[in-house]
Amino acid sequence: MSKSLQDQLLSAGLTNKKKVKQAENHKKKQAKVKRTTGQEDEVKLRAEQQRKEKAxxxxxxxLERKAEEEKKAIKAQVKQLIEMNRLSNSAGDIAHNFIMDKKVKKINVTAKISDQLAKGRLAIAELEGRYDLIPPKVAEKILQREPDWPIVLNEKAPDTGDAEEDDPYADFQIPDDLMW
Structure with a gap:
């Protein structure tokens, strides 16, 4: 059989048993230090990993808090826009029906306001369970900030004026002295 290097050195007389024991003890100490520092390195690595995960x-x-704060700020801006620009004297006796959230709603307004709503010169915005009339520019600003805000804004109808273009009697003059 082959002998270990230590055994060969002992038999050759190049070393003694005391030096062999010292070498073994030194080797054991180095292994122990290596084990303990290896564990410490693992602990440090785990702690660093936990710090990164927490960060x-x-x-x-x-980021979530910031997004929530931005949503709150936008809602506050929309609420302020509606409150500052709503028409105050819009109550009337004509029922104006409109669709909001796939349901038909009703608001009582004057005939003039109902006509303006139909032509897109006024818009309806919901705020805290009630419906307010606002100018269309304000409605567009609100929809830019909050596209999901409940607003009814009809497309603007072009101004036709009092005379219609398709009037077949437009070329005929009405006499001043006409008696009925």
Whole structure:
């Protein structure tokens, strides 16, 4: 059989048993130090990994909070736009029907306001369960900020004026002295 290097050195007389024991003890100490520092490195690595994970979670939470704050700010702006620009004396005795959230709703207005709503010169916005009349420019600003806000804005009808273009009697003059 082959002998270990230590056994060969002992038999050759190049070393003694005391030096062999010292070498073994030194080897054991190095292995122990290596094991303990390896565990410490693992603990440090785990701690560093946990710090990185916590930082990522905190970053995501901050982004969510920031998004919620932006939503609140936009809602406050929309509410302020509606409150500042709503028409105050819009109550009337004519029922104006409109569709909001796939349901037919009704608001009582004057005939003039009903006509303006139909032609797109006024818009209806919902705020806290009630319907307010607002100018169409304000409605467009609201829809830019919050596209899902409940607003009814008809397309603007072109101004036709009092005379119609298709009037077949437009070429005929009405005499001033006509008696009925």
């Amino acid at each position: 990522e979670r905190d970053r995501l939470l901050n």
